Amino acid sequence: MRHIISILMENESGALSRVAGLFSARGYNIESLTVAPTEDPSLSRMTLVTRGSEEIIEQITKQLNKLIDVVKLIDLAESFHIERELMMVKIKTSPEIRDEIRSMADIFRGKIIDVTPTTYIVEMTGPSEKLDAFIAAVDPETIVEVVRSGPTGISRGEKSLHV
Amino acid sequence: MELSGGQILVQSLIDEGVEYIFGYPGGAVLHLYDALFQQEALKHILVRHEQGATHAADGYARATGKPGVVLVTSGPGATNAVTGIATAYMDSIPLVVISGQVSLPVIGSDAFQEVDMIGITRPCVKHNFLVKDVTKLAETIKKAFYVATTGRPGPVVIDVPKDITAPHIKVPYKYPKKVAMRSYNPVVSGHKGQIKKAVELLLAAQKPIIYAGGGVVLGEASKELTEFTRLLGYPITNTLMGLGAYPATDKQFIGMLGMHGTYEANMAMHESDVIIAIGARFDDRVTGKLDLFCPYAKIIHIDIDPASIAKTVKVDIPIVGDVKPVLEQMIALVKDSPKKANKKALEAWWQQIAVWQAVDCLQFDRTGPLIKPQYVIEQLYEVTKGEAYVTSDVGQHQMWAAQYYPFDKPRRWINSGGLGTMGFGLPAAIGVKLAFPDADVACVTGEASIQMCIQELSTALQYKTPIKIINLNNRYMGMVRQWQEFTYESRYSHSYMDTIPEFVKLAEAYGHVGMRIDKPEEVRPALEAAFAMKDRTVFLDIMTDRTENVYPMIEAGKGHHDMKLRVATGTSTDRELA
Ligand SMILES: Cc1cc2nc3c(=O)[nH]c(=O)nc-3n(C[C@H](O)[C@H](O)[C@H](O)COP(=O)(O)OP(=O)(O)OC[C@H]3O[C@@H](n4cnc5c(N)ncnc54)[C@H](O)[C@@H]3O)c2cc1C
Ligand SMILES: Cc1ncc(C[n+]2csc(CCOP(=O)(O)OP(=O)(O)O)c2C)c(N)n1
Ligand SMILES: [Mg+2]
Numbered sequence: 001m002r003h004i005i006s007i008l009m010e011n012e013s014g015a016l017s018r019v020a021g022l023f024s025a026r027g028y029n030i031e032s033l034t035v036a037p038t039e040d041p042s043l044s045r046m047t048l049v050t051r052g053s054e055e056i057i058e059q060i061t062k063q064l065n066k067l068i069d070v071v072k073l074i075d076l077a078e079s080f081h082i083e084r085e086l087m088m089v090k091i092k093t094s095p096e097i098r099d100e101i102r103s104m105a106d107i108f109r110g111k112i113i114d115v116t117p118t119t120y121i122v123e124m125t126g127p128s129e130k131l132d133a134f135i136a137a138v139d140p141e142t143i144v145e146v147v148r149s150g151p152t153g154i155s156r157g158e159k160s161l162h163v
Numbered sequence: 164m165e166l167s168g169g170q171i172l173v174q175s176l177i178d179e180g181v182e183y184i185f186g187y188p189g190g191a192v193l194h195l196y197d198a199l200f201q202q203e204a205l206k207h208i209l210v211r212h213e214q215g216a217t218h219a220a221d222g223y224a225r226a227t228g229k230p231g232v233v234l235v236t237s238g239p240g241a242t243n244a245v246t247g248i249a250t251a252y253m254d255s256i257p258l259v260v261i262s263g264q265v266s267l268p269v270i271g272s273d274a275f276q277e278v279d280m281i282g283i284t285r286p287c288v289k290h291n292f293l294v295k296d297v298t299k300l301a302e303t304i305k306k307a308f309y310v311a312t313t314g315r316p317g318p319v320v321i322d323v324p325k326d327i328t329a330p331h332i333k334v335p336y337k338y339p340k341k342v343a344m345r346s347y348n349p350v351v352s353g354h355k356g357q358i359k360k361a362v363e364l365l366l367a368a369q370k371p372i373i374y375a376g377g378g379v380v381l382g383e384a385s386k387e388l389t390e391f392t393r394l395l396g397y398p399i400t401n402t403l404m405g406l407g408a409y410p411a412t413d414k415q416f417i418g419m420l421g422m423h424g425t426y427e428a429n430m431a432m433h434e435s436d437v438i439i440a441i442g443a444r445f446d447d448r449v450t451g452k453l454d455l456f457c458p459y460a461k462i463i464h465i466d467i468d469p470a471s472i473a474k475t476v477k478v479d480i481p482i483v484g485d486v487k488p489v490l491e492q493m494i495a496l497v498k499d500s501p502k503k504a505n506k507k508a509l510e511a512w513w514q515q516i517a518v519w520q521a522v523d524c525l526q527f528d529r530t531g532p533l534i535k536p537q538y539v540i541e542q543l544y545e546v547t548k549g550e551a552y553v554t555s556d557v558g559q560h561q562m563w564a565a566q567y568y569p570f571d572k573p574r575r576w577i578n579s580g581g582l583g584t585m586g587f588g589l590p591a592a593i594g595v596k597l598a599f600p601d602a603d604v605a606c607v608t609g610e611a612s613i614q615m616c617i618q619e620l621s622t623a624l625q626y627k628t629p630i631k632i633i634n635l636n637n638r639y640m641g642m643v644r645q646w647q648e649f650t651y652e653s654r655y656s657h658s659y660m661d662t663i664p665e666f667v668k669l670a671e672a673y674g675h676v677g678m679r680i681d682k683p684e685e686v687r688p689a690l691e692a693a694f695a696m697k698d699r700t701v702f703l704d705i706m707t708d709r710t711e712n713v714y715p716m717i718e719a720g721k722g723h724h725d726m727k728l729r730v731a732t733g734t735s736t737d738r739e740l741a
Contacts, residue, residue, distance in 0.1 A: 010346055014281055014293070025286045055473065062470035068290040068310060071346040163345060 032150030169198035169328035178338040185216035189236025191263025194328035211618035215590040217247020222591025230257040238276030249287040253581025257311040258318035266326040289317030314349025315468040353484030368437035369508040377404030378442015387490035400428035411569030421449040426524035429723035455722030533708035540567035551603040556588035556612030559641035586615030596628035620673035670702035
């Protein structure tokens with residue numbers, strides 16, 4: 001099963017490598033990892049997407065909690081949450097397909113944020129599956145470059161992850 | 164008070180109550196060594212190799228329960244310490260290791276003797292710190308001791324850049340009495356509901372067994388474990404790391420379990436219906452093949468580290484907490500419970516265990532002309548009246564020491580279980596002897612292991628730590644040879660050295676007494692003579708039967724009920740024997 005683990009950790013140098021090192025040393029897989037400081041600059045928030053059986057996910061959360069720099073974590077997949085990923089796609093555009101790309105970006109609620117005579121950059125946020133769907137809808141021949149942030153997430157309602 | 168970083172480090176250790184620091188100097192720690200020179204409270208033990216420093220500090224920690232402290236220089240000093248750090252990590256031993264580092268401005272430039280100690284040690288420490296600000300040094304040291312010694316203990320590295328210790332930069336010094344870390348709060352008291360459920364399950368058991376490990380030693384809970392076990396009247400087995408947590412000469416103790424555990428302990432595990440694991444981590448040397456592990460049992464597991472629970476074996480009642488308060492609660496509940504342990508079932512269970520015990524799985528030939536290693540350990544036990552601190556290296560001799568020296572007290576059996584580090588025994592014995600100068604300290608070793616840290620014989624002389632080295636010299640890497648005999652049709656690939664040194668001369672060259680023992684009848688008098696020399700380190704080079712194997716044994720891929728025994732040819736199960 002796919003799990004999104006959201007981690008609050010001390011914003012110390014080396015904290016990120018402790019998490020990454022844990023995953024490689026114990027053979028857990030990481031699909032994506034995003035990290036940035038929070039409103040409290042002494043804390044960073046990391047969102048990590050991983051897959052594994054219930055037992056593995058349980059070990060992963062225990063091992064993460066065991067890292068001294070980790071303050072708190074939650075597995076977002078366990079309850080209602082919102083998940084978003086940012087993507088930017090650079091697309092080769094010939095005059096004939098410009099309209100089509102524009103309308104497709106509209107359908108997916110994307111924005112065209114850079115235009116040159118031969119390229120567009122489409123910006124889009126959403127759950128990862130939506131971004132996948134957009135990529136699948138565009139002619140692969142025209143895609144020059146795709147950058148994705150990896151998903152980040154937050155729980156709905158009163159539930160929250162904070163110190 | 165204004166102090167330099169070097170002075171702060173030394174003063175912090177003194178204020179922390181550190182008695183000994185095991186170290187080796189070098190460029191990056193020269194300021195620190197200068198600060199050490201100018202005081203007397205903190206005693207520095209100069210080893211001959213940084214691996215020796217870590218093992219000596221580790222031995223000190225295992226014997227006393229206090230953290231061991233190490234000081235090494237950057238680069239090669241730091242990398243030499245890594246084996247010892249990993250050894251302590253695997254057995255959850257509290258160490259604080261201070262490594263020198265190149266100065267902050269040159270970190271990352273491949274400076275002379277620079278290694279990324281934080282990166283190298285990350286997977287084998289409980290935590291590590293790089294000190295970037297001298298005003299945070301004292302607090303960092305306090306945190307290091309706090310993290311190393313609380314919760315599940317473990318080694319902590321503090322990497323100290325040289326400029327942090329510079330003598331001309333002085334800052335106000337105050338050693339914190341306490342530290343709090345919002346990201347680190349080890350759980351101590353177990354969940355009341357779970358504890359109650361566990362006691363109910365235990366009292367309903369027909370074939371119960373207590374499986375206790377190193378966590379009982381680390382958690383100073385031998386007294387509680389003993390009371391708990393006696394109260395219930397259940398059989399108890401210990402892991403290699405738990406030996407001494409329960410008195411081994413007591414009749415409820417049925418020996419070590421696992422690969423080289425007793426037949427009765429492993430059979431009882433296999434047949435049992437309720438297992439309570441206390442401070443033990445279901446290591447693969449203990450469980451054997453996981454699919455075959457304890458097929459009929461419900462499992463209760465007490466451990467301070469949630470990650471130890473359900474890591475390899477699923478448990479029915481997990482209890483996260485410190486073993487001592489959890490056992491105290493359990494004892495109270497058992498005493499108050501209107502329901503008592505099932506007497507009749509327990510009697511039948513003990514009768515079954517007696518049948519397994521009658522197999523006498525630790526028997527060996529006592530009639531031949533060769534010295535049997537098991538006999539040496541038995542004699543060691545008698546000569547030291549079971550009161551010695553016994554360190555060991557890794558191999559067959561380690562298993563024999565574990566099997567034939569019954570430890571009645573915790574912290575007397577000092578060995579590397581998790582990493583299995585050859586070279587551990589001698590430096591560890593030095594650390595133990597420093598902590599307990601009046602106690603008998605024996606290092607049981609083999610001719611291969613002892614050579615891995617033999618240079619520490621020189622340290623033993625300098626600091627007058629008279630220990631007795633019991634070298635079970637089988638002229639083989641016996642443990643490797645045994646596996647080759649069993650699984651590689653006796654192809655003894657590189658498990659033999661035909662240039663073994665003359666240990667007697669070597670011991671003498673280091674300023675100690677050396678003795679060579681060739682005959683069984685010489686063993687006892689030699690041991691007596693050696694232990695009578697209270698102020699000398701004695702190296703007993705004992706020529707043992709080189710073909711002897713460690714029995715019984717669970718071979719790879721087998722279950723507890725399928726042990727290879729000495730009596731039968733091939734393997735025997737209880738059913739064949741019964
Ligand atoms: C050649 C060789 C052969 C071996 N053969 C065997 C064998 O036959 N049998 C055997 O048993 N071992 C054997 N070992 C050792 C084995 O590799 C493991 O080191 C050992 O089994 C682990 O012991 P343990 O489960 O007690 O755990 P330890 O490594 O001692 O871990 C202690 C556990 O207790 C927990 N703990 C710590 N403090 C507390 C506290 N205060 N409260 C509660 N819990 C706490 C920890 O979190 C941890 O889970 C062998 C090793 C070697 C080198
Ligand atoms: C540092 C290290 N290298 C290799 C091993 C693998 N190993 C385990 S036991 C052993 C042989 C030990 O021989 P010896 O010290 O003579 O003890 P014996 O088994 O003969 O009693 C070896 C090589 C190890 N445990 N540690
Ligand atoms: Mg040998």
